Amino acid sequence: MQTLSGMDFLIAVDHLAVAVFAVSGALVASRKQMDIFGFVLLGTVTGVGGGTIRDLLLGDGAVNWVQQPSYVAVCITAAAVTYFAAHLFQSRYRLILWLDALGLSLFCILGAEKALAVGAHPLVAVIMGIVTGTFGGIIRDVLGGEVSLILRKEIYVTAALAGALVFVGLSLAGAGGLLAFGSGFLCCFAVRALAIRFGWSLPAYRAREGRDVS
Amino acid sequence: MQTLSGMDFLIAVDHLAVAVFAVSGALVASRKQMDIFGFVLLGTVTGVGGGTIRDLLLGDGAVNWVQQPSYVAVCITAAAVTYFAAHLFQSRYRLILWLDALGLSLFCILGAEKALAVGAHPLVAVIMGIVTGTFGGIIRDVLGGEVSLILRKEIYVTAALAGALVFVGLSLAGAGGLLAFGSGFLCCFAVRALAIRFGWSLPAYRAREGRDVS
Amino acid sequence: MQTLSGMDFLIAVDHLAVAVFAVSGALVASRKQMDIFGFVLLGTVTGVGGGTIRDLLLGDGAVNWVQQPSYVAVCITAAAVTYFAAHLFQSRYRLILWLDALGLSLFCILGAEKALAVGAHPLVAVIMGIVTGTFGGIIRDVLGGEVSLILRKEIYVTAALAGALVFVGLSLAGAGGLLAFGSGFLCCFAVRALAIRFGWSLPAYRAREGRDVS
Numbered sequence: 014m015q016t017l018s019g020m021d022f023l024i025a026v027d028h029l030a031v032a033v034f035a036v037s038g039a040l041v042a043s044r045k046q047m048d049i050f051g052f053v054l055l056g057t058v059t060g061v062g063g064g065t066i067r068d069l070l071l072g073d074g075a076v077n078w079v080q081q082p083s084y085v086a087v088c089i090t091a092a093a094v095t096y097f098a099a100h101l102f103q104s105r106y107r108l109i110l111w112l113d114a115l116g117l118s119l120f121c122i123l124g125a126e127k128a129l130a131v132g133a134h135p136l137v138a139v140i141m142g143i144v145t146g147t148f149g150g151i152i153r154d155v156l157g158g159e160v161s162l163i164l165r166k167e168i169y170v171t172a173a174l175a176g177a178l179v180f181v182g183l184s185l186a187g188a189g190g191l192l193a194f195g196s197g198f199l200c201c202f203a204v205r206a207l208a209i210r211f212g213w214s215l216p217a218y219r220a221r222e223g224r225d226v227s
Numbered sequence: 228m229q230t231l232s233g234m235d236f237l238i239a240v241d242h243l244a245v246a247v248f249a250v251s252g253a254l255v256a257s258r259k260q261m262d263i264f265g266f267v268l269l270g271t272v273t274g275v276g277g278g279t280i281r282d283l284l285l286g287d288g289a290v291n292w293v294q295q296p297s298y299v300a301v302c303i304t305a306a307a308v309t310y311f312a313a314h315l316f317q318s319r320y321r322l323i324l325w326l327d328a329l330g331l332s333l334f335c336i337l338g339a340e341k342a343l344a345v346g347a348h349p350l351v352a353v354i355m356g357i358v359t360g361t362f363g364g365i366i367r368d369v370l371g372g373e374v375s376l377i378l379r380k381e382i383y384v385t386a387a388l389a390g391a392l393v394f395v396g397l398s399l400a401g402a403g404g405l406l407a408f409g410s411g412f413l414c415c416f417a418v419r420a421l422a423i424r425f426g427w428s429l430p431a432y433r434a435r436e437g438r439d440v441s
Numbered sequence: 442m443q444t445l446s447g448m449d450f451l452i453a454v455d456h457l458a459v460a461v462f463a464v465s466g467a468l469v470a471s472r473k474q475m476d477i478f479g480f481v482l483l484g485t486v487t488g489v490g491g492g493t494i495r496d497l498l499l500g501d502g503a504v505n506w507v508q509q510p511s512y513v514a515v516c517i518t519a520a521a522v523t524y525f526a527a528h529l530f531q532s533r534y535r536l537i538l539w540l541d542a543l544g545l546s547l548f549c550i551l552g553a554e555k556a557l558a559v560g561a562h563p564l565v566a567v568i569m570g571i572v573t574g575t576f577g578g579i580i581r582d583v584l585g586g587e588v589s590l591i592l593r594k595e596i597y598v599t600a601a602l603a604g605a606l607v608f609v610g611l612s613l614a615g616a617g618g619l620l621a622f623g624s625g626f627l628c629c630f631a632v633r634a635l636a637i638r639f640g641w642s643l644p645a646y647r648a649r650e651g652r653d654v655s
Contacts (some may be wrong), residue, residue, distance in 0.1 A: 072289040075500040286503040
């Protein structure tokens with residue numbers, strides 16, 4: 014269904030997303046004052062974690078980085094560069110937030126795309142988009158002893174949901190790969206960007222104090 | 228080996244157990260004041276977590292909810308209902324404890340049954356019963372930042388062990404599926420029920436103060 | 442490629458490493474004053490955790506202990522013995538450190554060896570060595586509520602890296618199995634031993650206070 018250049022494009026984007034998440038993992042390592050191998054370990058787990066869980070769940074052959082070690086090489090490189098350059102990144106915390114938003118937007122589409130490619134149900138494809146986008150960060154936070162991503166009062170999972178929904182919907186409606194990819198990506202990135210820019214969050218559940226569901 | 232109605236029964240019971248655990252995950256989300264997507268995420272992970280790990284470990288085809296998305300649909304529905312109805316549940320904490328006991332009792336038998344069905348060793352089948360029954364809750368507690376289930380001073384894992392042992396033992400002894408299922412279920416539920424009702428716990432390890440193993 | 446006695450040797454060593462890690466998991470259970478089933482659960486997860494994740498990632502047939510339940514039987518036995526004998530072990534904390542170093546050294550070689558045996562890329566083989574050696578302990582710490590291994594300021598992951606690198610390098614260079622195994626093992630054990638003996642750690646990343654990378 015896809016042309017060779019389409020595959021090449023997806024693989025290049027996948028490496029970019031992996032690198033971005035590896036940097037976010039390495040930055041948690043810098044907050045925890047780990048050594049360089051801690052940077053590499055946490056960066057690599059964050060970079061390939063979401064895709065690994067997706068591939069295990071789909072059960073379609075081996076995990077991507079086991080087949081194609083370039084993913085891991087990208088993580089190691091990105092984490093090591095971060096170790097020596099983290100002082101630059103740290104003064105640019107918002108840059109990291111935006112890189113993370115970029116990685117999330119790429120991964121939620123890539124995860125849903127892979128699930129559709131192996132014939133999964135559309136609901137499963139949306140879930141795989143969310144899993145791919147968020148589980149690297151969830152593992153990063155659990156291992157790094159940070160408050161888990163999913164406990165934070167931010168629109169994050171929701172952005173991945175929106176992007177994956179749009180991508181899967183357009184794909185099933187017969188839209189071309191690039192249109193579906195671009196629309197899903199922009200939708201996720203826009204939701205996340207607005208959340209970052211304006212500090213958006215969804216109404217949280219509040220017990221006993223009345224409800225605040227708009 | 229099983230009649231169609233036997234399979235239907237198992238699948239119906241499996242959906243019931245998944246829904247019960249999804250509610251327990253959503254209730255942790257309510258304690259953490261998450262938004263509705265947090266409820267759905269934590270509820271879904273809790274509902275399908277134990278079965279997912281069982282299926283990955285057994286390596287027998289894909290994970291159940293990837294094949295049959297109705298499991299996930301049940302989780303999403305149960306978690307969303309809990310979001311809007313949690314104030315009812317919360318005033319009924321003991322109801323939740325009993326629902327959780329019900330889910331544990333169902334899952335420990337269903338996990339052991341699936342392992343036996345793919346030809347696993349009886350010891351492995353017992354472990355798969357425990358894994359299926361308890362790992363959803365373990366993941367829920369790790370992600371939700373709660374004190375892990377296995378650290379609590381309650382008879383919980385032990386109940387799953389008892390139920391799975393009885394089920395596997397009777398199955399190997401040639402008892403009919405319904406007898407083995409019913410006996411294992413009742414055994415697990417009874418142990419857990421007595422633990423809830425009377426606050427039972429096993430003697431904990433105590434260093435330096437002498438031992439209290441009866 | 443391997444003689445029967447070579448396989449037997451690997452399997453025996455694998456069981457030894459599993460038992461050593463199971464004891465380390467059970468000792469965390471003793472620090473948390475769990476009951477005997479908590480000892481067995483945490484001991485078993487720690488003992489087989491690293492190898493389980495390796496086998497899932499490699500995707501080469503089922504997980505080792507599902508195929509061969511003797512691994513789990515060893516964990517259960519080791520954890521149960523620890524429950525009744527932990528007061529002996531606790532007064533010998535350094536003995537535990539050394540046993541753990543032994544398990545780490547064995548597992549990092551065994552993990553890399555299995556990856557090479559199924560035709561994985563050398564980089565992947567090194568990673569599988571690290572994963573096998575360290576993830577049992579990482580799971581132990583997450584479930585047991587301890588500060589994660591990878592957050593501690595010790596040379597630990599680095600030792601596994603060194604051992605796996607030496608083993609994979611020598612194996613690819615055509616060295617005999619025993620030479621590669623012995624060299625990798627000694628390298629990992631020596632690095633870890635020096636770290637324990639002299640309290641070695643790598644320079645940690647320090648923000649704002651200048652860098653301390655020698």
